[in-house]
Amino acid sequence: MPATTPAIDVVGLTKTYRARHREVRALDGVDLTVAPGTVLGLLGPNGAGKSTTVRILATLSLPDSGTARVAGYDVVRDAAAVRRSIGYVSQKPVTRAMDTGRENLELAGRLHGLGRRETRARAEHLLDAFGLTESADRLVRTYSGGMARKLDVAVGLVHSPAVLFLDEPTTGLDPEARAELWAELSRLAGASGMTVLLTTHYLDEADRLTDQVVIVDRGRVVTRGTPDELKDQLHGDGITVDLPSVEAASAAAGVAARVSGLSEVGVDGRRLRARATSGAAALPVLLGALDADGVPVLAAGIARPSLDDVYLHHTGRTFEAGTTEPAGVAA
Incomplete structure (x- = not known):
């Protein structure tokens, strides 16, 4: 060849x-x-x-x-x-x-x-x-x-x-x-x-x-x-917030949608995901807004973009949330 x-x-x-x-x-x-x-x-x-x-x-x-x-x-x-x-x-x-x-x-x-x-x-x-x-x-x-x-x-x-x-x-x-x-x-x-x-x-x-x-x-x-x-195509930081229930995560997403500077807000089970130009600046604001609305938080973090973030950006879902085809269909 x-x-x-x-x-x-x-x-x-x-x-x-x-x-x-x-x-x-x-x-x-x-x-x-x-x-x-x-x-x-x-x-x-x-x-x-x-x-x-x-x-x-x-x-x-x-x-x-x-x-x-x-x-x-x-x-x-x-x-x-x-x-x-x-x-x-x-x-x-x-x-x-x-x-x-x-x-x-x-x-x-x-x-x-x-x-x-x-x-x-x-x-x-x-x-x-x-x-x-x-x-x-x-x-x-x-x-x-x-x-x-x-x-x-x-x-x-x-x-x-x-x-x-x-x-x-x-x-x-x-x-x-x-x-x-x-x-x-x-x-x-x-x-x-x-x-x-x-x-x-x-x-x-x-x-x-x-x-x-x-x-x-x-x-x-x-x-x-x-x-x-x-x-590198994803500018800024990824923000994750772990909530005690799916209902709490849904409520958190509603709060996050109102926080200035956050984008790509989404929920993956009991985890809230979002992006921000500066995670260090945006996360305290988000946590304050969640506290003011009475939404309990288990954990929160900031990370540089990962391949999972890339997949989420292009498909609207994480790898873990991907669907499985019916039996008999190759992956």
């Missing part, structure tokens, strides 16, 4: 599923261009269209319309060539629990057409890279969740793909295991120059790992840019 050819090039991608006697538009005209060597974070709540996009790019699902090319190959017309060029790590485990880590890697290498000697060398290299050498000859069923997930990623890398798809790679892991996998992914992406498309709903993960971020909501791209670019 020439350096000038996008690693991923998507135009007008659509996909509709039928679930519970109704149609759900999972993708509604997605456009996406990813340069070689980029780590791209595809963000959005459950049901936003992330996994559907990845499944189409990995040739596991057909689009209804639009075009998509990966590593220079059309995902419909040249599906076999796409599969040879990519690694795919799904949300579900891909390894065989009753085989050892080494056996899983060597099996994956042979399935990808590598010779016996090359397969063994790649397995050794990846076991070392992911810190699994000491566990290489143990059955995978004895691995911790973090170790098993590292092995899943290693299986996706065994044939040295040009593009790697990671679909929610750290879901279900404890914070320590997530941090370990982050470190390995950062190191490998930086050393190999491989293109990585990462879907996640962990915003700290996207902030740490990605060069570019694309946020999708209800099957559409709502914004894109580097994490810092997207956060």
